[in-house]
Amino acid sequence: xxxxxxxxxxxxxxxxxxxxxxxxxxxxxxxxxxxxxxxxxxxxxxxxxxxxxxxxxxxxxxxxxxxxxxxxxxxxxxxxxxxxxxxxxxxxxxxxxxxxxxxxxxxxxxxxxxxxxxxxxxxxxxxxxxxxxxxxxxxxxxxxxxxxxxxxxxxxxxxxxxxxxxxxxxxxxxxxxxxxxxxxxxxxxxxxxxxxxxxxxxxxxxxxxxxxxxxxxxxxxxxxxxxxxxxxxxxxxxxxxxxxxxxxxxxxxxxxxxxxxxxxxxxxxxxxxxxxxxxxxxxxxxxxxxxxxxxxxxxxxxxxxxxxxxxxxxxxxxxxxxxxxxxxxxxxxxxxxxxxxxxxxxxxxxxxxxxxxxxxxxxxxxxxxxxxxxxxxxxxxxxxxxxxxxxxxxxxxxxxxxxxxxxxxxxxxxxxxxxxxxxxxxxxxxxxxxxxxxxxxxxxxxxxxxxxxxxxxxxxxxxxxxxxx
Ligand code: BGC
Numbered sequence: 001x002x003x004x005x006x007x008x009x010x011x012x013x014x015x016x017x018x019x020x021x022x023x024x025x026x027x028x029x030x031x032x033x034x035x036x037x038x039x040x041x042x043x044x045x046x047x048x049x050x051x052x053x054x055x056x057x058x059x060x061x062x063x064x065x066x067x068x069x070x071x072x073x074x075x076x077x078x079x080x081x082x083x084x085x086x087x088x089x090x091x092x093x094x095x096x097x098x099x100x101x102x103x104x105x106x107x108x109x110x111x112x113x114x115x116x117x118x119x120x121x122x123x124x125x126x127x128x129x130x131x132x133x134x135x136x137x138x139x140x141x142x143x144x145x146x147x148x149x150x151x152x153x154x155x156x157x158x159x160x161x162x163x164x165x166x167x168x169x170x171x172x173x174x175x176x177x178x179x180x181x182x183x184x185x186x187x188x189x190x191x192x193x194x195x196x197x198x199x200x201x202x203x204x205x206x207x208x209x210x211x212x213x214x215x216x217x218x219x220x221x222x223x224x225x226x227x228x229x230x231x232x233x234x235x236x237x238x239x240x241x242x243x244x245x246x247x248x249x250x251x252x253x254x255x256x257x258x259x260x261x262x263x264x265x266x267x268x269x270x271x272x273x274x275x276x277x278x279x280x281x282x283x284x285x286x287x288x289x290x291x292x293x294x295x296x297x298x299x300x301x302x303x304x305x306x307x308x309x310x311x312x313x314x315x316x317x318x319x320x321x322x323x324x325x326x327x328x329x330x331x332x333x334x335x336x337x338x339x340x341x342x343x344x345x346x347x348x349x350x351x352x353x354x355x356x357x358x359x360x361x362x363x364x365x366x367x368x369x370x371x372x373x374x375x376x377x378x379x380x381x382x383x384x385x386x387x388x389x390x391x392x393x394x395x396x397x398x399x400x401x402x403x404x405x406x407x408x409x410x411x412x413x414x415x416x417x418x419x420x421x422x423x424x425x426x427x428x429x430x431x432x433x434x435x436x437x438x439x440x441x442x443x444x445x446x447x448x449x450x451x452x453x454x455x456x457x458x459x460x461x462x463x464x465x466x467x468x469x
Contacts, residue, residue, distance in 0.1 A: 001405045004467050007111065007413025008460040009071035010064070010435060011373050013118035013162065015047045016422040018077060020054030024093035027083030029120035030130070034178035045428025051420050051438050052445045054097065059447055061104050063419055063436050066449060067457045068464075071111045073372060073415050074101065075118035075162065078143055085122035087142050095150060102154050113157040113372070113415070115221065116144055116202070119167060119177065119425075126179050131167065131191040137198040144202035148210040156216035159303055159372065160202045163223040164195040164252050173324055176426050185322030186284050189270070193286040196255055196295055203298035217300035220256065221372045224249035226309040226352035226359075230333050241312040243269065244330040245359075253302075257364040260296030261288060266328075273327045277320070284322075301412065302360055305373035308345065309352035311335050341392070342379035343431055348388075350395035357403040357411065368410045371400065375417035376452075377424075378432045389452040397459060416456060420447060 015031045022028070035046030053060050064072050078085065080094035105112045117140070121130055125139060144160060152158075161167075166177065168188040175182035199220045206218045227244045229237035243265055246254075250263035261267075262285060270285045288295055315331030334340075338347035353374065360369060376392040393416065403409040421434035429440050435453035439446045 001401050002463050002467060003404070003412070005412075006463070006467065007071040007113075007370065007415070008463070009069050009073055009113065009413060009415035010067065010419040010456075011073035011113075011415040011417050012053075012060075012419050012422065013075040013115065013120075014077035014080070015050070015118070015120045016418070016424070017051040017053040017060075017420055018080075019047065019049035019052040020080075021046075021048045023054055024097075025083060025091045026077065026094060027079035027085070027091075028123040029077065029079045030123055030126045030178035031120050033123050033126070034180055037180070040180060041426055042428040042430050045423065045430070047423040049445075050423045051447075053420075056445060057097075057101055057104070059445075060419065061108065063447055063449070063453075064105070064110055065108055067419075067435065067453060068460050069110055070460075070464075071113055071157075071413060071415065072105055072419070073113040073115065073159075075115035075120075076147060077120055078117060079120065079122035079124075082122065082143060082146065083124075085125040085139060085143070087146050090146070098151065102151055106154060111157065112155050113159065113370075114147070114151065114155045115159040115162050116140075116147055117160065118162040119171075121179075130179055131194050132172070132187055134194060134197075137194050137201055140198035141201035141205055145205050145209065148206055148214070152206075152210050152214040152216060156214070157370075158206070158216060158218040159221045160199045160218060161195050162221045163305060164192050164199075164220065165223055165248060167195065168192040169324065185279075185324060185327065188324060189285045192251060193288075196252065197288075197292060199256075200293050200295040200298045204293040219299040219301050219303045219370075220252065221303040221305050222249060222252045223305035223307070223373070224356065225307070226349065226356040227312050227332075228309070228355075230311040230313040236314050237312065240314040240330040243328050244310070244312050244332070247324070247328040247330070249356075249360075253360070253364055255288070255295045256297075256299050257302065257367060258296075260294060269329065270327050273322070277322055279322060299367070302364060302367040302369045303372040304356070304360065304369055305417075306353045306356055306371060307374065308347050309335075309338070309349035309355075310347075341388070342377035343427070346377050348376065348392055350392065350399045353396055354399040354403045354407070357400070357409045358407050361407070361409045366410060368412050370413040370415070371411065372415050373417040374414070375433045379430060382437065384437060384448060385451045387451065389450065390455045393452055393456055393459070 168191040170177035172187035246263035246265040316325040421432040424431040
């Protein structure tokens with residue numbers, strides 16, 4: 001039922017697992033800075049040590065093998081490789097670390113999928129304006145070229161930027177992620193724009209300079225909830241749901257997969273709202289320049305991070321302040337019939353993934369899709385027998401199977417978030433997404449497989465043997 005060569009993976013990100021925040025010449029990232037400021041993160045937690053994967057990579061590799069993964073998605077820390085963010089100064093210890101990780105995976109027959117940017121901008125570049133500054137795009141491109149050049153002989157699956165939506169909105173509109181800016185209604189659009197420019201430049205660099213020899217594939221990871229109108233019979237609820245999708249998936253998928261530009265719904269809403277509130281200085285949503293590398297067509301597959309679903313009704317549009325909520329005029333509502341996982345935002349809606357996959361197939365020209373993240377959060381007392389997470393993975397993977405088998409969506413792989421319990425951003429280590437439990441009170445950061453890890457391993461084994469029949 002899953003195609004031959006289907007990727008069965010798990011994912012992690014550098015800041016969430018590595019630790020070694022200033023080891024061997026690593027430069028600081030915006031998350032190092034953010035966590036070291038008081039009151040930013042739950043319980044003043046930070047990723048200084050995290051799972052200590054910088055020193056305990058061998059343990060992680062054992063976990064990967066224990067699950068029987070065919071693929072492992074990791075991210076590179078930009079400031080571990082290039083401490084000041086530029087290629088002027090390369091940290092060879094960082095290069096050695098990732099070389100070992102990649103080589104070890106390949107020896108064990110595990111294919112690496114490598115993300116270049118997972119929320120952790122070098123602080124040195126933040127000091128020069130960060131993602132709000134137009135020049136960050138070419139600095140990202142240089143970093144990407146450096147990575148393709150250094151690791152691309154062995155890495156064939158690349159993600160440039162993870163979840164530009166989250167970086168833009170949580171980091172620059174809501175201020176709950178690094179760099180902690182609260183500039184509602186303006187900065188997020190600028191940041192999202194520069195991320196798209198950066199991604200497009202890196203894709204073109206790969207395409208012209210590296211693809212001919214390295215023959216890999218490059219995309220960006222787009223996160224989106226599935227959304228439905230609260231009252232499907234009400235046209236304004238239907239329109240609100242469309243607006244919300246345009247402001248989430250569409251924001252990044254339309255420029256890359258559909259039109260080369262932002263969704264029309266987004267453009268007209270932002271323009272109208274700017275005018276209504278008397279905003280001066282042109283549209284808050286930037287325009288793509290013809291003098292720059294084209295954004296349309298800069299993805300070799302669709303990388304989707306899916307966690308949850310929402311019902312939607314109109315709302316937020318009559319505010320007096322400039323903000324994204326007001327622009328999109330769509331209020332999210334949690335359906336009371338959906339159970340909640342450990343965190344309040346994560347309603348468990350396995351069939352949402354099937355609907356979203358079909359939406360992507362229908363609107364984005366039927367691309368090859370990798371589900372690059374999907375997972376279930378646990379909080380409170382440790383439960384190694386995590387029955388609910390087992391159910392979650394079973395149900396979700398069944399929905400993916402239906403999308404593949406019945407709906408003919410071209411899904412190529414599934415990555416569980418996450419291999420390990422790790423540093424869950426603003427929630428610190430209080431929220432656990434791992435297939436392995438990590439004991440953060442133990443200096444050795446002991447890893448113990450959850451029941452869900454064992455069940456995922458069994459599913460992988462079963463599906464792999466179905467494929468070979
Ligand atoms: C991110 C991960 C994060 C996960 C769960 C995604 O937004 O890519 O880094 O841990 O969701 O919140």
